Amino acid sequence: MSENQSRRSFLQNLGVGLGTTTAAFAVPSLVAVPEPPFKKDEKKLGVALVGLGSYAKNQLAVALENAKNCYLAAIVTGTPAKAEEWSKKYNLPKESVYNYQNFDEIAKNKAVDIIYVVLPNSLHPEFVIRAAKAGKHVMCEKPMANSVAECEAMIKACKDAGVQLGVGYRLHFEPFTQEVMRIGQKKEKGAVRFVQTNFGFTIGDPTQWRLKKAMAGGGPLMDVGIYCVQASRYVTGEEPLWVTAQFGPITDKERFKDVEESVSWQMQFPGGAMVNGFSSYKSNIEQLYVSTNDGWLQLSPAYSYGPLKGKTNDGDMKMPIVHHQTVMMEAICKEFLETGKFPSHIGGEEGKRDMKILMAIYEAAETGKKISLV
Amino acid sequence: MSENQSRRSFLQNLGVGLGTTTAAFAVPSLVAVPEPPFKKDEKKLGVALVGLGSYAKNQLAVALENAKNCYLAAIVTGTPAKAEEWSKKYNLPKESVYNYQNFDEIAKNKAVDIIYVVLPNSLHPEFVIRAAKAGKHVMCEKPMANSVAECEAMIKACKDAGVQLGVGYRLHFEPFTQEVMRIGQKKEKGAVRFVQTNFGFTIGDPTQWRLKKAMAGGGPLMDVGIYCVQASRYVTGEEPLWVTAQFGPITDKERFKDVEESVSWQMQFPGGAMVNGFSSYKSNIEQLYVSTNDGWLQLSPAYSYGPLKGKTNDGDMKMPIVHHQTVMMEAICKEFLETGKFPSHIGGEEGKRDMKILMAIYEAAETGKKISLV
Numbered sequence: 044m045s046e047n048q049s050r051r052s053f054l055q056n057l058g059v060g061l062g063t064t065t066a067a068f069a070v071p072s073l074v075a076v077p078e079p080p081f082k083k084d085e086k087k088l089g090v091a092l093v094g095l096g097s098y099a100k101n102q103l104a105v106a107l108e109n110a111k112n113c114y115l116a117a118i119v120t121g122t123p124a125k126a127e128e129w130s131k132k133y134n135l136p137k138e139s140v141y142n143y144q145n146f147d148e149i150a151k152n153k154a155v156d157i158i159y160v161v162l163p164n165s166l167h168p169e170f171v172i173r174a175a176k177a178g179k180h181v182m183c184e185k186p187m188a189n190s191v192a193e194c195e196a197m198i199k200a201c202k203d204a205g206v207q208l209g210v211g212y213r214l215h216f217e218p219f220t221q222e223v224m225r226i227g228q229k230k231e232k233g234a235v236r237f238v239q240t241n242f243g244f245t246i247g248d249p250t251q252w253r254l255k256k257a258m259a260g261g262g263p264l265m266d267v268g269i270y271c272v273q274a275s276r277y278v279t280g281e282e283p284l285w286v287t288a289q290f291g292p293i294t295d296k297e298r299f300k301d302v303e304e305s306v307s308w309q310m311q312f313p314g315g316a317m318v319n320g321f322s323s324y325k326s327n328i329e330q331l332y333v334s335t336n337d338g339w340l341q342l343s344p345a346y347s348y349g350p351l352k353g354k355t356n357d358g359d360m361k362m363p364i365v366h367h368q369t370v371m372m373e374a375i376c377k378e379f380l381e382t383g384k385f386p387s388h389i390g391g392e393e394g395k396r397d398m399k400i401l402m403a404i405y406e407a408a409e410t411g412k413k414i415s416l417v
Numbered sequence: 418m419s420e421n422q423s424r425r426s427f428l429q430n431l432g433v434g435l436g437t438t439t440a441a442f443a444v445p446s447l448v449a450v451p452e453p454p455f456k457k458d459e460k461k462l463g464v465a466l467v468g469l470g471s472y473a474k475n476q477l478a479v480a481l482e483n484a485k486n487c488y489l490a491a492i493v494t495g496t497p498a499k500a501e502e503w504s505k506k507y508n509l510p511k512e513s514v515y516n517y518q519n520f521d522e523i524a525k526n527k528a529v530d531i532i533y534v535v536l537p538n539s540l541h542p543e544f545v546i547r548a549a550k551a552g553k554h555v556m557c558e559k560p561m562a563n564s565v566a567e568c569e570a571m572i573k574a575c576k577d578a579g580v581q582l583g584v585g586y587r588l589h590f591e592p593f594t595q596e597v598m599r600i601g602q603k604k605e606k607g608a609v610r611f612v613q614t615n616f617g618f619t620i621g622d623p624t625q626w627r628l629k630k631a632m633a634g635g636g637p638l639m640d641v642g643i644y645c646v647q648a649s650r651y652v653t654g655e656e657p658l659w660v661t662a663q664f665g666p667i668t669d670k671e672r673f674k675d676v677e678e679s680v681s682w683q684m685q686f687p688g689g690a691m692v693n694g695f696s697s698y699k700s701n702i703e704q705l706y707v708s709t710n711d712g713w714l715q716l717s718p719a720y721s722y723g724p725l726k727g728k729t730n731d732g733d734m735k736m737p738i739v740h741h742q743t744v745m746m747e748a749i750c751k752e753f754l755e756t757g758k759f760p761s762h763i764g765g766e767e768g769k770r771d772m773k774i775l776m777a778i779y780e781a782a783e784t785g786k787k788i789s790l791v
Contacts, residue, residue: 236668236700237679239615239693243708289661289787294610294689305611307693309681315668319613319681319693326610326708334617334700413663413785 088376089116089154091139091179093146093170094162095125098184102348103159104133106368112376116154119146146170150177157182157376159211163252164260168193175204180385182375184211186269187394189260191402194395201391209385210394212273213371218362219351220277223331223340226355227278233336235279235316240271241330242346243305243323249298254324262302264401268322270346272400274331275310275318278340283310283318283400285415288408295325308404462750463490463528465513465553467520467544468536469499472558476722477533478507480742486750490528493520520544524551531556531750533585537626538634542567549578554759556583556749560643561768563634565776568769575765583759584768586647587745592736593725594651597705597714600729602654607710609653609690614645615704616720617679617697623672628698636676638775642696644720646774648705649684649692652714657684657692657774659789662782669699682778 090113092099107115117139118129126140141149149155158174159182160167167188174181181201187210188194201208214220227235243263252258259265276282291305298304305323312318321328331345338356345351349367353360378386387393403414464487466473481489491513492503500514515523523529532548533556534541541562548555555575561584562568575582588594601609617637626632633639650656665679672678679697686692695702705719712730719725723741727734752760761767777788 237615237617237665237695237697237702239613239695239704241611241613241693241706241708243611287661287663287785289683289685289691291611291691292685292689305691307683307691309663309683311663311666315666317663317665317679317681317695317697319615319695321611321613321691321693323611323691323708328611328706328708328713330613330706332615332702332704334615334697334702339702411661411785411787 086112086380088113088156088379090114090182090372091117091119091141091149091152091155091158093119093158093160093174094166095120095122095129096161099159099161102368103161103372104129106366106372109366109369110372110376112380113157113372116156117141117149117152119143119149119158147173147177149174149179155179160184163258164189164265165258168197171197171208172200175200175206175208178204178206180207180209180379182209182211182385183394185394185397186260186265186401187391187398189265191395191398194391194398198391198395207379207385208391209375209389210391211371212389212393213367214270214273214346215277215386215389216371216374217349217351217367218365219342219353219360222353222360222362223274223333223342224277224280226340227333227335228280230335232338232340232355234314235312235333235335237334238275238278238316238318239330239332239334240274240318240345241321241326241328242267242270243321243326243328245327246298246324254298254300254302256301259302261401261405262299262304262306263322263324264303264306264404266322266324267346268306268308268320268404269397269401271320271322271331272397272404274345275312275316275320276396278331278333279312279314279316281312281314281316282396283312283416285413285417286310286400286403286407287413288404290408291323298324303408306404306408308407310400460486460754462487462530462753464488464556464746465491465493465515465523465526465529465532467493467532467534467548468540469494469496469503470535473533473535476742477535477746478503480740480746483740483743484746484750486754487531487746490530491515491523491526493517493523493532521547521551523548523553529553531753534558537632538563538639539632542571545571545582546574549574549580549582552578552580554581554583554753556585556759557768558585559768559771560634560639560775561765561772563639565769565772568765568772572765572769581753581759582765583749583763584765585745586763586767587741588644588647588720589651589760589763590745590748591723591725591741592739593716593727593734596727596734596736597648597707597716598651598654600714601652601707601709604709606712606714606729608688609686609707609709611708612649612652612690612692613704613706613708614648614692614719615695615700615702616641616644617695617700617702619701620672620698628672628674628676630675633676635775635779636673636678636680637696637698638677638680638778640696640698641720642680642682642694642778643771643775645694645696645705646771646778648719649686649690649694650770652705652707653686653688653690655686655688655690656770657686657790659787659791660684660774660777660781661787662778664782665697672698677782680778680782682781684774 119141158179288308307321310318331342333340350364493515532553662682681695684692705716707714724738
């Protein structure tokens with residue numbers, strides 16, 4: 044099956060008419076979006092989860108149970124016991140259960156609209172590219188990959204296949220985070236002057252993949268520091284000019300043979316904001332503090348699965364408490380069903396922007412130099 | 418009048434017997450402390466304030482009104498109107514009112530036990546040294562001076578004159594701060610792993626001395642960043658191994674022609690703690706957050722005149738609310754009346770330790786290099 048056929052299968056699967064197409068990138072104009080109003084119940088997008096670790100099990104599967112416009116349509120796992128457990132729980136037909144060898148056959152599965160890659164970081168590029176080649180739209184967990192070059196290859200593969208690519212930046216759909224973005228970017232309390240952003244936790248099992256550089260690409264910066272980098276970008280609505288960074292000491296030699304134990308970094312933004320960031324696998328910390336010209340904002344907890352808690356100089360933030368992954372999946376699928384595209388602010392280019400900064404932080408920490416990002 | 422005579426006058430003024438003395442440093446053994454228990458009301462130490470700016474007026478004078486064991490005995494000012502106002506308010510005799518020219522005559526003033534220098538930073542060395550030469554014990558506002566060499570000259574002058582030297586580190590006597598020190602240093606919640614410390618405010622009058630490098634020695638780092646440096650030292654009970662630092666951008670060219678607008682810095686401590694610090698004259702921010710192995714501590718407000726507010730992973734810190742400068746003056750005078758010495762943890766050596774770090778932060782920010790402190 045060609046990439047084009049595969050995309051066509053998908054579009055047919057949407058239940059909308061398909062005209063002729065010449066460019067793989069022409070999806071939006073081809074999708075005859077029912078309007079207005081689009082009745083959500085007419086279509087639920089089928090999602091395949093690739094990798095059934097704890098995030099897939101405890102968060103994404105729950106989201107797919109709750110979401111109104113998508114559902115768990117297939118699974119991809121290397122563990123037969125998980126295949127059995129999930130098939131039973133989600134009533135999945137045999138033909139919608141894949142392993143990593145026969146994964147590419149998913150191209151033929153009309154029930155699958157979106158493939159969500161939840162594997163260790165180093166496997167993101169391979170599986171995102173295979174998913175694109177199977178003609179399926181792709182969601183990829185953060186960090187998008189372990190290098191900028193990988194991000195570029197993934198973006199290109201999805202572009203070539205004419206499929207959408209999104210990164211699992213759930214907080215973009217979370218109300219406290221959205222409020223912080225709004226206040227910061229609209230300068231509702233004046234210009235952002237200083238951002239303090241810390242995220243760390245005490246890591247457990249010393250044998251886990253997160254502690255192996257070849258699989259994780261790095262330590263806490265890749266896993267949780269990325270939230271802090273995101274936060275400084277979405278609060279200011281700008282891209283950093285430069286970064287400096289410092290590794291913390293290794294105090295736990297058993298766990299930190301391969302990746303950093305902690306790292307702090309600093310950035311300056313064009314509007315004048317300064318950022319202090321810190322991430323660690325040995326400190327339990329989770330904060331976003333923003334000092335603006337006329338006030339301040341704070342989220343703490345700021346990045347974990349919630350409920351988040353927010354305050355400003357005007358008092359407690361009153362925002363709805365939501366299940367992050369559910370609102371993310373619903374928003375992405377809603378946008379897609381309406382426009383044929385994933386929301387652009389969580390797309391591959393966004394993942395690549397973060398990756399460029401993460402790599403610059405490592406370079407700064409390794410060389411002791413200020414790394415320009417412009 | 419010789420230095421020794423001057424010191425003798427002071428001791429006589431204490432109302433205690435004076436034996437023979439050979440070394441200027443022999444004060445403690447000479448002071449026949451009434452004991453036990455020492456009745457505080459028997460003696461109030463006379464304090465002369467040098468420089469009657471807002472800190473002297475709104476904080477130190479209030480402390481001297483409230484304190485049980487000291488009082489305002491003299492003033493030194495270059496402004497006749499202030500001399501008149503204060504003389505009247507505090508019922509000061511004419512001979513206890515000095516200007517900067519006749520200041521040295523204070524040596525003859527038996528009512529004065531301690532001279533407290535509250536002038537702009539650049540004047541600290543001159544007036545501390547003149548106070549020491551006048552045979553008076555000396556308190557000096559923070560930062561102690563504008564260079565390590567000045568600190569050393571001040572320490573030497575006081576040592577040579579056999580007088581005590583203290584730096585106005587009021588927070589060492591403040592209950593929330595003391596609790597944070599205790600928990601951190603005793604490792605009550607495990608080892609300190611990460612310290613986040615920020616202090617900044619939006620500076621007003623663009624013509625004030627704090628914005629002139631020759632007088633202030635620098636910008637917010639000298640004025641408020643010093644509290645953050647202190648905090649990281651008193652929470653860990655250790656001295657930093659190295660520092661890196663970055664200046665923030667100048668967004669206000671009117672005010673920041675001469676000193677930094679903001680600066681961030683990072684430090685590592687021997688026990689493994691990492692520190693992120695930030696100080697600014699354009700951000701209103703005031704926080705201390707400490708992540709320990711088994712929990713966390715937080716003060717916010719952390720450094721201003723109070724009331725401070727503290728929290729830990731166990732809940733709100735319940736500590737008495739005090740007037741910082743009153744408890745500081747009472748504690749220093751109590752220690753002195755009992756032992757003949759100022760508390761050593763707020764002495765000249767402590768001021769010099771901070772100065773060494775502040776200078777290293779500037780060097781790191783200017784050169785972009787990691788500056789070793791060991």
